[in-house]
Amino acid sequence: MNVINLTQIRLLTLGSYLKRMGRKNRQYNKFAQRKRDRKEAEKNPQEKPAADTRKHYEDIVRENASFEEYYKSQKVCPEGEWDTFMKTLKSNLPTAFRITGSKSEAAALMKLVQSQYFSEILNLKLHTDEKEDGEEIKPTNLPWYPGGYAWQLHLSRTDIRRNEALYKLHNFLVAETAAGGVSRQETVSMIPPVVLDVKPHHKVLDMCAAPGSKTAQLIEFLHAEEDKMPTGFVMANDVDNSRCYMLVHQAKRLNSPCILITNHDSAFMPALEVTDEQNPGASKPLKFDRILCDVPCSGDATLRKNPDIWLKWSTGNGNNLHGIQYRVLKRGCELLEVGGRLVYSTCSFNPVENEAVVHRVLQEAGDSVKLVDVADMLPGLKYKPGMTYWRPASKDMVFYEKYEDVPEKWQTVVRPQMFPPKPEDLGKYNLEKCIRILPHQQDTGGFFVAVFEKSAPLPWEKEEKPQEVQKSTEEKKEPPKKKRRMGGYREDPFVFFSGDKEDVFPSIKEFYDLNADFDPTCLLTRCHVGKKKNIYLVSPTVKDVVARNEGSIKIINTGVKTFVRCDNKNMVCPFRLSQEGLASITQFIGSNRRLRILRDDLILVLQNDNPSKPPEVRLFSQHTQELVQGFASGSCVLEYREEDESGLQLTLVGWRGVNSLRAYTATPDTVHYLRLLGADYSKYDTNKFKKASDVPGPEVDAETAETNDDVTNPETDDVTAPDTPEASSSGTTDNQNGDNDVEETEQSTG
Numbered sequence: 001m002n003v004i005n006l007t008q009i010r011l012l013t014l015g016s017y018l019k020r021m022g023r024k025n026r027q028y029n030k031f032a033q034r035k036r037d038r039k040e041a042e043k044n045p046q047e048k049p050a051a052d053t054r055k056h057y058e059d060i061v062r063e064n065a066s067f068e069e070y071y072k073s074q075k076v077c078p079e080g081e082w083d084t085f086m087k088t089l090k091s092n093l094p095t096a097f098r099i100t101g102s103k104s105e106a107a108a109l110m111k112l113v114q115s116q117y118f119s120e121i122l123n124l125k126l127h128t129d130e131k132e133d134g135e136e137i138k139p140t141n142l143p144w145y146p147g148g149y150a151w152q153l154h155l156s157r158t159d160i161r162r163n164e165a166l167y168k169l170h171n172f173l174v175a176e177t178a179a180g181g182v183s184r185q186e187t188v189s190m191i192p193p194v195v196l197d198v199k200p201h202h203k204v205l206d207m208c209a210a211p212g213s214k215t216a217q218l219i220e221f222l223h224a225e226e227d228k229m230p231t232g233f234v235m236a237n238d239v240d241n242s243r244c245y246m247l248v249h250q251a252k253r254l255n256s257p258c259i260l261i262t263n264h265d266s267a268f269m270p271a272l273e274v275t276d277e278q279n280p281g282a283s284k285p286l287k288f289d290r291i292l293c294d295v296p297c298s299g300d301a302t303l304r305k306n307p308d309i310w311l312k313w314s315t316g317n318g319n320n321l322h323g324i325q326y327r328v329l330k331r332g333c334e335l336l337e338v339g340g341r342l343v344y345s346t347c348s349f350n351p352v353e354n355e356a357v358v359h360r361v362l363q364e365a366g367d368s369v370k371l372v373d374v375a376d377m378l379p380g381l382k383y384k385p386g387m388t389y390w391r392p393a394s395k396d397m398v399f400y401e402k403y404e405d406v407p408e409k410w411q412t413v414v415r416p417q418m419f420p421p422k423p424e425d426l427g428k429y430n431l432e433k434c435i436r437i438l439p440h441q442q443d444t445g446g447f448f449v450a451v452f453e454k455s456a457p458l459p460w461e462k463e464e465k466p467q468e469v470q471k472s473t474e475e476k477k478e479p480p481k482k483k484r485r486m487g488g489y490r491e492d493p494f495v496f497f498s499g500d501k502e503d504v505f506p507s508i509k510e511f512y513d514l515n516a517d518f519d520p521t522c523l524l525t526r527c528h529v530g531k532k533k534n535i536y537l538v539s540p541t542v543k544d545v546v547a548r549n550e551g552s553i554k555i556i557n558t559g560v561k562t563f564v565r566c567d568n569k570n571m572v573c574p575f576r577l578s579q580e581g582l583a584s585i586t587q588f589i590g591s592n593r594r595l596r597i598l599r600d601d602l603i604l605v606l607q608n609d610n611p612s613k614p615p616e617v618r619l620f621s622q623h624t625q626e627l628v629q630g631f632a633s634g635s636c637v638l639e640y641r642e643e644d645e646s647g648l649q650l651t652l653v654g655w656r657g658v659n660s661l662r663a664y665t666a667t668p669d670t671v672h673y674l675r676l677l678g679a680d681y682s683k684y685d686t687n688k689f690k691k692a693s694d695v696p697g698p699e700v701d702a703e704t705a706e707t708n709d710d711v712t713n714p715e716t717d718d719v720t721a722p723d724t725p726e727a728s729s730s731g732t733t734d735n736q737n738g739d740n741d742v743e744e745t746e747q748s749t750g
């Protein structure tokens with residue numbers, strides 16, 4: 001239920017209010033929507049289907065004779081396991097999720113999951129279409145996932161959504177997904193980032209990244225050393241402009257200043273440059289240490305989640321995709337640094353999309369790239385080795401041993417490069433080092449993974465001529481040339497601060513007591529002229545990539561929102577902190593703007609859900625009352641450290657009012673923090689199976705909590721120059737650039 005009261009309407013921008021109303025009143029064309037959903041699902045079969053399509057999925061007959069004939073003939077599964085393989089493929093997919101976030105928060109959440117939500121499931125007897133009464137639904141910890149943070153539940157998404165007994169678990173998954181504490185992701189889809197072995201100093205390229213579940217993992221691994229800004233970065237790319245905004249959304253949840261989202265056909269990913277550390281005045285070609293090539297595919301290994309594939313499966317699908325899969329992988333190998341690692345993956349069983357693509361690239365690359373065995377990185381995972389023999393087939397289901405047998409009319413579809421290596425060459429390629437996961441092996445979807453390492457430049461890679469790519473320092477100082485239009489929407493520019501002298505920086509530096517280590521040239525805005533609204537932060541490495549390549553790559557988004565304009569007359573600096581960027585800037589903020597408060601005080605600010613009545617200072621502990629005495633009003637950092645062995649550390653954006661103190665967090669974050677603190681959050685944890693009239697407290701449930709994005713005034717107790725959305729939101733120029741840069745995502749709940 002999305003209830004908007006009058007105060008809230010006053011505080012919403014007119015634009016966002018109209019957008020809200022428009023959304024509700026817009027004519028809903030069911031058929032057009034279904035078509036759009038189908039198109040989207042085809043682009044990435046790993047994603048969950050849209051609600052409308054799901055209903056229709058239940059009626060699908062899960063059979064396809066050609067599918068069975070093709071894969072039986074290819075021997076993708078041992079004969080003795082075939083019936084179990086097919087039976088599993090026809091059943092719904094179990095839910096899996098990972099616990100994410102900072103180490104101390106993840107550990108606390110993990111404890112809660114095990115002690116509360118899983119213990120509930122253990123004593124449960126579920127009646128579902130597929131499970132017989134009393135069947136075990138015990139959660140499984142995925143033994144190969146680093147830190148033990150990933151779980152598989154023997155329950156489908158529908159089981160969890162439809163069973164009242166599981167409403168708390170469902171609310172937990174929905175709310176924590178919104179808060180970034182949990183990532184719901186299919187088990188097998190978690191594998192490629194794990195075997196890519198990303199470290200904080202790596203330059204990482206995700207070539208086909210949207211919607212970004214694997215990108216999220218890559219970013220998490222990049223930030224493994226929590227207190228340090230990674231020196232590496234993740235460039236997440238997708239050819240589909242609209243899907244790039246899914247990446248923006250994903251990146252926003254992770255609050256990383258080390259991510260860059262680009263929009264290119266990765267088969268033609270442009271060559272980029274970075275500063276040469278050996279010679280800082282010059283540039284050198286950018287090569288990546290880690291590359292993920294999670295290519296578009298037929299998706300037939302996702303049949304459990306996308307049953308409509310049963311209706312349209314044909315050998316043609318795989319044959320048609322082989323070419324683009326090969327081109328993307330080949331370009332990936334070119335962009336890979338010598339000594340670097342690349343992971344190629346698909347959610348298809350088809351050897352034409354898998355081993356044939358791998359074999360084609362290995363053949364061309366000679367000894368410069370090789371497959372590696374990563375069994376030691378996946379303890380406990382059951383899988384089959386890569387195939388060394390297969391027979392490509394034409395759409396009419398005729399199988400061919402060799403290209404010479406292919407009739408002329410099929411020769412443009414069944415290509416010579418799709419055939420397996422000759423038996424005498426098998427030792428050159430080691431295709432058995434590829435990983436094939438079949439659904440019945442551990443009740444998952446199917447998947448294919450191949451891990452490459454590059455030991456030398458590819459035979460066709462030219463020797464780099466440094467003088468061709470070097471730029472003189474003089475050239476670097478020239479104003480940026482007008483940006484070339486790269487197709488799709490035109491993105492707003494990335495305008496970096498010139499340094500200490502940037503007009504708004506001195507007041508920010510002074511108010512937040514920023515220390516000398518902070519580099520203001522890593523701050524940027526998205527407009528050349530006009531009042532700066534939102535200020536973003538990127539890491540020095542990302543700044544270098546953007547500054548050196550802005551004219552040659554289409555950057556959709558970068559930077560984490562760190563300061564937001566907030567013209568409040570009680571605050572001398574016109575910018576408040578943003579929760580999104582807090583983790584990146586907090587180490588530079590001085591003690592003048594930090595308040596280390598006690599657990600009960602933090603709970604008090606978080607439990608306050610009336611923006612016009614923030615908790616008054618007199619209600620806090622003596623400790624906190626003393627701290628805030630003489631503490632200038634305005635934006636600040638609220639810190640909490642658990643004294644026990646858990647070491648839980650929470651850092652939130654707060655607001656010191658003239659007579660009050662509050663947190664300045666979005667609703668899902670508020671619920672997340674209350675949950676971690678073991679405090680009461682029951683008003684956000686309603687049972688949707690109960691009639692609204694039976695439920696006490698505010699009309700908020702976890703489903704709506706994630707979209708409850710109203711803006712409130714941080715300083716209503718002072719009733720002065722309010723921080724109206726007009727004053728603090730992104731306005732016009734900052735808002736068309738894909739950062740969905742709406743102020744509404746942060747809400748004062750304290």
Ligand SMILES: C[S@@+](CC[C@H](N)C(=O)[O-])C[C@H]1O[C@@H](n2cnc3c(N)ncnc32)[C@H](O)[C@@H]1O
Pocket residue numbers: 043044045046189207208209210211212213214215237238239240243264265266267294295296297324328
């Ligand atoms: C299998 S999905 C990727 C899933 C993603 N890695 C994840 O884990 O969420 C394939 C993606 O490749 C994109 N794509 C297709 N052809 C591409 C190309 N030539 N260059 C870059 N991206 C491409 C599609 O738009 C789609 O988003």
